[in-house]
Amino acid sequence: MIPSPFEYVKVRSVDEALAALTEHGEDAKLLAGGHSLLPIMKLRLAIPTVLIDISGISDLSYVRVDGDGPDAMVAIGAGTRHFELERDDVARTEVPLLPHVAGRVGDPQVRHRGTIGGTTAHSDPASDLPTALLALGGTVVLQGPGGRREVPVTEFWTGFFETAMSPDEMVVELRVPRTGSIGWGYEKFTRRENDWPIVAAAAVDGRVALANMAGSVVRATATEEALARGASIAEAAELADQGTSPGADMHADQEYRRHLARLLTRRALETAAGV
Ligand SMILES: Cc1cc2nc3c(=O)[nH]c(=O)nc-3n(C[C@H](O)[C@H](O)[C@H](O)COP(=O)(O)OP(=O)(O)OC[C@H]3O[C@@H](n4cnc5c(N)ncnc54)[C@H](O)[C@@H]3O)c2cc1C
Structure with missing residues (x-):
């Protein structure tokens, strides 16, 4: 199927993205990796009139440790792609569950386009990284016209494709506790590997x-x-x-x-x- 017609806007910063969301309202959708949004647009399950492409916001792609000691958190930018997370040395050392799970998402093509912010916002109950994030604890950082707020992961995914995010907000960061050498396990049952x-x-x-x-x-x-x-x-x-x-x-x-x-x-x- 071919998606219904839409306007395309490319933005270069979070402020531009939020301004575009405010301008176009609920008819607009953010486009990150497109690997969940475009399939549902082709099925006409989503019919946005405006796509706001946030894939060029380079500031949103990072993994770093914030703070010191036991309260330090690992901060992951929403635009970080699955393959970047999979290979990231900070993530591998500080929170090894996440890069392992990122490497189990789909196939290499999906992992090179899909983003952690996209899979978080999409709220598919079958998604790998949100499952890992929920086990880790931590927060989803949202930014909207009123500024930033943090929502605990236990309160973020509220139902089938539903979240605690407002239409004028976007996911900008995921924050999880450092687990370091604490043991972890991830088991995924599929019919085919990818x-x-x-x-x-x-x-x-x-x-x-x-x-x-x-x-x-x-x-x-x-x-x-x-x-x-x-x-x-x-x-x-x-x-x-x-x-x-x-x-x-x-x-x-x-x-x-x-x-x-x-x-x-x-x-x-x-x-x-x-x-
Ligand atoms: C063939 C195939 C196989 C796949 N296999 C798996 C799998 O095994 N496991 C798995 O977990 N996933 C799988 N996926 C999904 C993949 O991980 C997607 O990339 C991911 O779910 C969505 O990320 P995205 O960046 O592509 O988001 P997009 O498709 O661009 O966006 C998804 C939704 O999130 C919104 N959005 C995107 N970014 C933000 C943001 N920063 N703030 C607010 N809203 C935002 C969009 O408006 C849209 O509603 C697969 C996808 C495909 C096509």
Whole structure:
């Protein structure tokens, strides 16, 4: 299918992008890597009249450590592409779950275009990096006409393709705690290596997040609470699907997804624990 006609605006700064969003209102959409937006435009599931291309904002592409000591955070610019994150030395040292997961997104072509801000804003419940971000904790930094605000990742993804972001705001940064040598695990079940996850589980520092088990990425809170009480990994993982509401499609029915959530959670926790 061919998308319906749209106007194209290329911007070079966050201020220009926000001004264009304000000018064109809810008819406008930001265009980052285009690897989620363009497919849904071709299907006419999104019909923006204006595309604001933010891919040329070079200031939005970085990974750095902000602050010192235990409170220091890893800051990742929203325009950072998946392949940049995958190869970034700071990310590999400070928060190794993220570059590993970035390397599991789609295929090389997707990883060379897609951005962490785009996948965060898109809020697909099957997306890899938001699952990892949710397990890590931290915040999504939004910028709008009124300035910047930080939304905890636990409050950002509110439903199927829905977030806590307003139409006149954009994602400018992701902030996650440094995990350094703390163990982590990521398990992604797919039919083919470069597919989206049918279910995925990320585990780090006693937290577990799941992809494709609800309308948005979700934390496996029953598992986390059991671990905090001192339950074994096997016992805690058996609770991973509690409180979830997986859908059914041609890849997996609900019961199979629940089984995968329990199995992948156990494997991710075992990897994180080094057993
Ligand atoms: C063949 C294929 C396979 C894929 N496989 C996977 C996979 O295995 N796992 C996975 O997780 N993903 C997968 N993806 C999706 C890929 O990761 C996308 O790149 C990503 O979901 C969206 O990032 P983007 O930069 O391309 O965003 P875009 O497509 O440009 O934008 C997506 C949405 O986010 C908005 N947006 C973009 N940037 C911002 C911002 N900074 N602030 C606010 N809103 C913004 C846009 O307006 C749009 O609504 C796949 C995509 C394709 C085409």
